[in-house]
Amino acid sequence: MATLSSNLLFIAFILYLVATLFYGGSIKTKNEQNGTNRWGKIAVFLTIVGFVSQLGYFITRWIAAGHAPVSNMFEFTTFFGMALVGAFIVIYFIYRTTLLGLFTMPVAILVIAYASMFPKEITPLIPALQSYWLHIHVTTAAMGEAILAISFAAGLIYLVKAIDQTKSTKQTFWLEMVMFSLVTVLGFVVVSSVFSGMGYHEKFNWIDKHDATAVMEYTMPAITGPNEGELLTKGGYSPLVEMPAFINAKKLNTVIWSLMGGLVLYGLIRTILRKRIAAALKPLVKNIKLDFVDEISYRSVLIGFPVFTLGALIFAMIWAQMAWSRFWGWDPKEVWALITWLFYAAFLHLRLSKGWHGEKSAWLAVIGFVIIMFNLVAVNLVIAGLHSYAG
Amino acid sequence: MNDVKCECGHVNPHGTVLCEACGKVLDEQEKNKKELLDMRYEGSARRSQTYNKTIIDKIWNFFSSVKVGVWIIIVILVASTLGTILPQEMYINLPADVYYEQEYGWFGKLYYQLGLHDLYGSWWYLLLIAMLGTSLVICSLDRVVPLYKALKAQRVTRHEGFLKRQRVFGINDNVDESDLNAIKKHLKERRYHVREENGDLLAEKGRFSRWGPYVNHIGLIIFLFGGMLRFIPGFYVNENLWVKEGETAVVPETSEQFYLQNNQFILQHYDKDKDKTFEKAIEEAGEVVKNYQSNVVLYKRVSDNLPGEKPKLEKVKEYKVRVNHPLTFEGYSVFQSSYRSELKAMTFFLTNKTTNQSFGELKIDLEDPQAKYDLGNGYSVEILNYFPDFEFNKDGEPTTKSRVPNNPAFVFKMVTPDIPKGETSFVAIKQTIEPFGDNQFKMAFKGIDTKNVSGFTVRKDSSLWAIILGGIIFMIGVIQGAYWNHRRIWVQNKNGQVWIAAHTNKNWYGIKKEIETILTDTKLDIPDDQLQLENSDKGGV
Ligand code: HEM
Numbered sequence: 050m051a052t053l054s055s056n057l058l059f060i061a062f063i064l065y066l067v068a069t070l071f072y073g074g075s076i077k078t079k080n081e082q083n084g085t086n087r088w089g090k091i092a093v094f095l096t097i098v099g100f101v102s103q104l105g106y107f108i109t110r111w112i113a114a115g116h117a118p119v120s121n122m123f124e125f126t127t128f129f130g131m132a133l134v135g136a137f138i139v140i141y142f143i144y145r146t147t148l149l150g151l152f153t154m155p156v157a158i159l160v161i162a163y164a165s166m167f168p169k170e171i172t173p174l175i176p177a178l179q180s181y182w183l184h185i186h187v188t189t190a191a192m193g194e195a196i197l198a199i200s201f202a203a204g205l206i207y208l209v210k211a212i213d214q215t216k217s218t219k220q221t222f223w224l225e226m227v228m229f230s231l232v233t234v235l236g237f238v239v240v241s242s243v244f245s246g247m248g249y250h251e252k253f254n255w256i257d258k259h260d261a262t263a264v265m266e267y268t269m270p271a272i273t274g275p276n277e278g279e280l281l282t283k284g285g286y287s288p289l290v291e292m293p294a295f296i297n298a299k300k301l302n303t304v305i306w307s308l309m310g311g312l313v314l315y316g317l318i319r320t321i322l323r324k325r326i327a328a329a330l331k332p333l334v335k336n337i338k339l340d341f342v343d344e345i346s347y348r349s350v351l352i353g354f355p356v357f358t359l360g361a362l363i364f365a366m367i368w369a370q371m372a373w374s375r376f377w378g379w380d381p382k383e384v385w386a387l388i389t390w391l392f393y394a395a396f397l398h399l400r401l402s403k404g405w406h407g408e409k410s411a412w413l414a415v416i417g418f419v420i421i422m423f424n425l426v427a428v429n430l431v432i433a434g435l436h437s438y439a440g
Numbered sequence: 441m442n443d444v445k446c447e448c449g450h451v452n453p454h455g456t457v458l459c460e461a462c463g464k465v466l467d468e469q470e471k472n473k474k475e476l477l478d479m480r481y482e483g484s485a486r487r488s489q490t491y492n493k494t495i496i497d498k499i500w501n502f503f504s505s506v507k508v509g510v511w512i513i514i515v516i517l518v519a520s521t522l523g524t525i526l527p528q529e530m531y532i533n534l535p536a537d538v539y540y541e542q543e544y545g546w547f548g549k550l551y552y553q554l555g556l557h558d559l560y561g562s563w564w565y566l567l568l569i570a571m572l573g574t575s576l577v578i579c580s581l582d583r584v585v586p587l588y589k590a591l592k593a594q595r596v597t598r599h600e601g602f603l604k605r606q607r608v609f610g611i612n613d614n615v616d617e618s619d620l621n622a623i624k625k626h627l628k629e630r631r632y633h634v635r636e637e638n639g640d641l642l643a644e645k646g647r648f649s650r651w652g653p654y655v656n657h658i659g660l661i662i663f664l665f666g667g668m669l670r671f672i673p674g675f676y677v678n679e680n681l682w683v684k685e686g687e688t689a690v691v692p693e694t695s696e697q698f699y700l701q702n703n704q705f706i707l708q709h710y711d712k713d714k715d716k717t718f719e720k721a722i723e724e725a726g727e728v729v730k731n732y733q734s735n736v737v738l739y740k741r742v743s744d745n746l747p748g749e750k751p752k753l754e755k756v757k758e759y760k761v762r763v764n765h766p767l768t769f770e771g772y773s774v775f776q777s778s779y780r781s782e783l784k785a786m787t788f789f790l791t792n793k794t795t796n797q798s799f800g801e802l803k804i805d806l807e808d809p810q811a812k813y814d815l816g817n818g819y820s821v822e823i824l825n826y827f828p829d830f831e832f833n834k835d836g837e838p839t840t841k842s843r844v845p846n847n848p849a850f851v852f853k854m855v856t857p858d859i860p861k862g863e864t865s866f867v868a869i870k871q872t873i874e875p876f877g878d879n880q881f882k883m884a885f886k887g888i889d890t891k892n893v894s895g896f897t898v899r900k901d902s903s904l905w906a907i908i909l910g911g912i913i914f915m916i917g918v919i920q921g922a923y924w925n926h927r928r929i930w931v932q933n934k935n936g937q938v939w940i941a942a943h944t945n946k947n948w949y950g951i952k953k954e955i956e957t958i959l960t961d962t963k964l965d966i967p968d969d970q971l972q973l974e975n976s977d978k979g980g981v
Contacts, residue, residue, distance in 0.1 A: 051717070113717055170721040173710045173728050176763035258543065295544060344949040351922040351946070358918060363911050372764050374775040374899045375678075376907065379560045380531075381524040391517040395510050401946065402480065402506040428524070 050113040051171060057106035058127065058161075064099030065134065065158050068092045072151040076333050089147035096150065097138060103131045114171045117184040121172050125187065126164030129425065132188075132195035133157040136349075140199050144345050148337050152202040159231060162238045182368035189360025190386070194421050196353030197393065203346035204414030206334050210342070211408055214328035221325060227415060228326040229315055236310030237303070244269045251285030253278040258294040265299055269306050273298045343407055346414050347400060354393050361386040385424040392420055450593065453586075455490030458483030460593040463602030476970060477605045479943055482594075484586035503575045504582035512572050519568065523559035526551050573664045580657045591647060596637035598930055598941075606930075606941035608952065610967025615938040619962040623931060626958040632929070641931040650945065652921020659914030666906025677772070677900035684782065684893045688739070688753075692898055694772065699739040699753055705779055705892035706733040732776050733762045734894040738769060761896070771900050778895035783845045785889040788867075790821060790854060793882050799856070801886065806845040818857040821883070825851035830868050838866075854881045927951050929958070940967050 071092030075085065085093065107128065110118040118124040137153040205227065212220045245268060253265045255275035265275050274288025275298040292298040322329045365386065366376035377383065396413045399405040405413070444452045450461035457467055458477065465477070477483065488504040491497045502508055526548065532539045536557050540548035555562055603609065624641065627634050632643035670676040679692040683702040691698040708731040712722040722728055736759055743752035759767040766773040785805050789798040800815030806828065814820045827840040830849035838849065849868035855861075859880060866873040867883050927944045929951075944951040948969065956966055 115717070168721075168724070170724070171717050172721040172725075173715060173718040173730065175729050176732050180764040341949055344947060348947060355915065355918045355922055359915060363915065366907075366911070371766070374766065374773060374777070374897045376904075378530075379523065379528055384520050384524050388517050388520050391513050391520075395513045395517070398506055398510050398513070403510070 050109050054106050054109040054113060055169070057102050057109065061099040061103035061106060061131075062158070062161055064095050064102060065154055065161070068095035068099060069151065069154040069158065071095060072147050072154060073333075075147040076151060076336075085145060085147055089150075092147060092150055093138075093141060096134060096154065100131065100134050100138060103127075103134070107131065110171070116174055116179070117188065118171075119184060119187040119191070120174055120178055121167070123164050123167040123169050125191065126167070126425065127161055128188065129191045129195060130157045130161035130164060132192045133160060133198055136192070136195040136199050136353075137202075140196075140345065140349060140352075143348070144341075146337065146341075146345070148206060148334060149199070149202060149342075149345065151333065152206055153199060156198065156202060156231070159234045159238075163234055166238060166241045177372045180368055180371055182364060182371055186360060186364035186368045189356060189364055191360070193353050193355075193357025193360045194389075194425075196349055196356055197421060198418055200346040200349035200353065200414040201418035203342045203349060204411035204418075206337065207339060207342045207346060207408065207411040208415070209327050209330045210334040210337065211339060211411070212327065214325060214331060221327065223412075224327045225325050229311065232315045232318065232326075233307055233311030236312070236314050237307035239314070240269065240306045240310040241303075251280065251282040253280055255279070255298075256294060267299055267302065269302060271298075271302055272305050273302045275299070339407065343410060346411060347406075350393060350396060350414070350417075354397065357393070358390060362390060381428055382424070385420075385428050389417070389420050389424060392417055448595070448599070450595075453485040453589075455485030455487075456483065457485075458590075458602065459599065460484060460590045461595045462597065462599045463594070464599035465601050465605075475605070476607055477602065479606075479945075481583055481587050482590035484590040486582050486586050488582045500578060500582070503571075503578040506579065509572075509575045509579055512568065512575055516565075516568050516572065519559070519565060522556055526557070528560065529557045569664065569667075573661060576657045576661050576664075580654050584651075584654045587650065591650065594642075596635050596642040597640045597932060598642075600934055600939075603930055603932065603934070603939050603941040606943055607948070607971045608942040608955065608967050608969055610940050610965055612938045612940070612964045615963060619964060620931070620938075622962050623958060623964070626960070627929070630954060630958065632927075639933050641929075643929045643931070644927070646924040646926045649920055649924035650926045652917050652919075652924075654917070655920060656914045656917025659910045659912070659917055661910070662906055662913060663910030666903045666910055669903035669906060670901075675902045677898060679898045680777070681774070681896040681898050682780075682893050683734075683736075683896065685891045691772065691774070693900065696745055696751070697741055698756075698769070698772070699741065699751070700774065700896070701737040701739065702894050703735045703737065705894045706731065706735070707779065707892075708733075731762060732779065733760055734776055734779075734896070735760050736767065736774075736894075738767065761894075771902065773899045775897045775899065776894065777897040780893050780895065781890040782893050783848060783888055784891040786848065787886040787888070788821075788883040789886055790815060790819060790856075791882055791884040793880060798884070803889075804850075806848055809850075818855075818860075820855045822853040822855070822862070823850055824853050824864070827868075850883075852883055854879075854883070856881055925950075927954070929955065938964065940964065942967065 069092075071088050075087075075089030075092055077088075107118060110124075119128050133153065134157050137150060137157070141147075141149065208220070208224050212218075212224055214221060249268055249270065251267045251271065253267070253271070253275050254262055255265055255278040257263050257276070264281075265278070270286035271278075271288040272290070273296075274291045276292060276294035278288065278291060278298070280287055288298075292301060318326060365383065369378060369383075370376040396410075396417060399413065400410055443454055444456055444466055446452060446459035446462060446464055446466060448459060448462040448464065450459055452460050452466065458464065459466055460482070463483075465483075486504075488501045492501060526540065526544060529536050534542070536552055540552040540557060542548070544551065551557060559565055620639075620641075624634055627641075627643040630645075632645045634641060634643045636642075677693045681689060681692060681700070683689045683700055685702055685705055688699050688701040690696050691700050707729065710718055710722055710728045710730045712719045715722070718728075738756040738759065739753035740756050741751045742754045743749070745751070756769065757767075761767050761774060761776045763776050766775045768774075783806050785803050787801060787803045789801050791798050799817070799819045802813040802815065802821055804810075804813075804823070809823055809826050812820060812822045825838075827838055827849040828843055828845040828847075829841040830838060830847050831841055833839045847869060849866070852865050852867060853862040854865065856863075863879040863881055864874070864876055865879055865881075865883060866875060867885075872882065925944055925946050927942070929940070929942045931938060931940050933939075940955075942951055942955060952966075952969060959966060
């Protein structure tokens with residue numbers, strides 16, 4: 050069952066990749082006017098088949114594990130990727146634009162690729178996590194975030210189209226930063242895959258902040274080494290700099306490698322394109338109307354906000370009440386869900402009452418997505434909350 | 441401060457911008473401008489836009505402004521992030537003044553000194569939340585009544601200026617009866633509520649969605665009110681309760697009405713041989729806990745609460761308290777929150793130090809030690825003194841910190857046929873002192889028995905109903921406002937022409953598409969989007 054499950058995920062991944070190419074084709078070929086063209090139809094079809102396949106992954110893994118597979122980084126992030134594709138399919142059938150697919154699918158692909166860099170074993174659930182409410186909470190929250198992420202994709206289209214690329218401005222800089230960040234995720238995936246393909250390993254003895262000796266295992270050559278680290282692996286790479294004990298040298302090392310990977314990839318892309326990525330994407334968006342993507346972006350927030358509130362706050366509170374006897378505990382994960390929620394509330398007010406449409410609204414959609422990603426990545430990996438029961 | 445009478449005859453309250461009934465622009469200066477109408481709140485008279493004299497007006501205006509509201513939200517947002525940089529006070533297990541500096545150096549010290557270690561309980565954070573609440577109340581009051589009146593009073597026939605200055609607007613010269621009938625039919629098919637007056641049409645749908653924001657704000661206000669209730673004594677109980685296996689304890693804050701007996705504490709780990717699916721993950725993680733459970737019996741006192749008298753108890757129910765499965769009764773919930781094991785008994789051999797020969801074994805119940813243990817054949821051990829939680833006090837004398845046997849120590853007198861007057865020995869964990877010189881016998885440590893103590897959290901939260909109610913109302917309101925929108929289409933005869941205008945509170949693309957379907961098979965032209973003509977799609981080249 051577990052093997053079948055991972056095969057289905059792989060198939061879904063490939064289908065998403067191929068679908069993206071077809072979305073590209075559907076933009077290049079003319080006659081968008083009379084609904085979706087042949088390329089676009091194939092692209093949507095592939096997306097749906099991929100989605101069903103991923104749903105198959107989800108169900109079979111659920112059966113194998115005996116609990117909904119949303120309990121570790123790999124499972125949760127994969128689910129988020131699936132929700133993103135699902136949200137796109139829904140929005141597609143409201144607005145029928147394949148251009149949205151061209152921008153959403155790569156994000157979903159990146160998310161799933163990122164997910165598969167984490168340990169993929171099926172993990173047992175500690176007691177606090179053995180709750181239906183937890184699973185309902187996590188899945189609903191991910192769906193809400195996915196719908197909100199569609200507004201990011203639409204916002205991105207808006208910005209690519211609206212921002213004048215002939216001169217460099219604050220706008221072109223920040224839009225390019227967004228592109229660069231996406232490339233960096235790819236950098237992380239490439240670097241991690243290369244080293245894990247090589248089977249790279251090295252171990253250190255080090256002194257943690259309570260002056261205790263511990264062992265740390267690296268899967269990438271150490272650039273930043275742990276506090277008073279002593280390399281145990283023969284032929285291992287000795288670190289360039291040593292970090293103080295309160296910094297997690299291993300995670301920092303991964304970040305540095307990913308950034309380097311991202312820079313190299315970005316450099317390559319720029320040399321090939323000979324212009325900014327956003328500028329290169331501009332011809333793709335020339336047939337779409339600005340107020341149309343603006344509305345897709347806003348509509349996604351409108352649809353996603355209630356789902357997010359329900360999943361990330363209300364169901365979360367119900368679960369917290371059951372597991373920890375208090376519905377709110379100011380744990381970093383909770384606080385960041387609240388921050389995300391406040392942000393989108395501000396977004397809605399600015400838009401409805403202050404008339405922030407168009408470009409401003411698109412930037413807000415981008416910032417919102419950054420906050421969601423921060424919650425998903427940084428808060429999980431860096432600020433690690435107590436979302437694990439003492440034990 | 442007089443009411444304003446519009447030429448259509450409707451009397452509008454002072455401050456009204458657009459006549460509630462016919463939509464005519466009432467403010468003369470406004471009229472000269474060619475701009476589109478600002479349709480927010482239907483141009484109705486809002487207190488905040490009308491009065492600005494007294495201090496109360498000023499406060500009212502401050503809190504009813506959306507700009508201020510958004511600022512409050514943003515400030516709370518930014519403040520909240522600060523609290524996630526380092527763990528908050530409730531998640532650390534050392535005194536805060538020690539912890540932050542020790543763990544995070546100067547930065548930790550600063551964090552602590554700025555009070556960020558207890559950010560969410562700080563007075564200024566609570567003040568911000570209070571401001572948010574105030575703003576919610578005032579801004580909703582400021583708008584809801586005027587909006588209600590304006591939507592209720594609106595007439596079908598609208599003033600020319602009103603129609604002309606709608607965002608979606610178009611004029612048609614030759615239209616006949618069949619076109620109008622087709623439009624009416626299409627409107628009804630699309631679930632519009634159509635009203636007709638002298639051949640003029642007003643089609644409207646989703647008006648109830650306009651109340652969405654107000655409903656959700658009310659939900660939020662109730663939620664915040666629920667949060668405030670906690671500060672009332674007795675509304676919120678949050679106590680820890682430790683019960684040893686086999687013992688019964690009073691449930692705190694129940695006025696000694698309820699007793700909890702802990703029969704057994706169970707700790708289970710995943711077994712990698714049995715749970716094959718998890719084999720790899722368990723190997724990586726070491727031990728993974730599967731279950732924390734206390735098998736308990738809940739009792740209710742049936743006798744009066746007389747001091748010194750043993751209460752009469754009646755069994756209420758048996759329950760297995762597990763994480764995620766609290767025991768609940770009469771508004772209280774008992775949660776499994778932690779456990780520890782405690783020493784229960786210690787076993788010693790009475791041993792000859794030189795020959796290592798043993799003369800019998802004694803097991804000391806640490807909660808109820810006997811004064812003397814007779815080992816037969818003239819061997820016996822007396823306990824001269826017992827310190828369950830031993831330490832040396834300031835004067836260097838042995839004392840006990842508590843009655844809990846955390847660190848038991850004994851003064852033994854060992855009586856043997858060899859030394860009938862007995863030898864004295866002080867025995868604590870990992871140390872033995874022989875105060876009167878070298879002894880011939882010793883108490884050799886054999887082992888310990890432990891017993892588990894379950895840690896429970898006892899909660900009662902009488903504000904929960906408000907939290908739940910607030911949450912439900914919020915969700916209803918937010919869905920109401922987000923999944924529906926308020927659309928209006930006017931089709932009216934003006935100067936022998938047919939004018940068509942439309943307004944929606946959001947999703948203009950949607951209403952324009954809808955108008956296209958409504959106007960199919962008629963001679964009417966699709967009306968223009970005047971806003972888009974104005975700043976015609978600049979990037980669309
Ligand atoms: C965390 C707090 C808040 C949340 C979650 C919230 C939520 C919402 C939502 C979801 C809407 C509907 C938006 C839309 O449909 O696009 C809305 C509308 C609105 N909110 Fe809030 N709100 C909050 C605080 C405030 C505050 C403090 C004010 C006061 C200034 C305010 C004033 C308004 C106004 C004036 C509207 C528009 C009503 C209308 O046009 O009929 N909100 N709010």
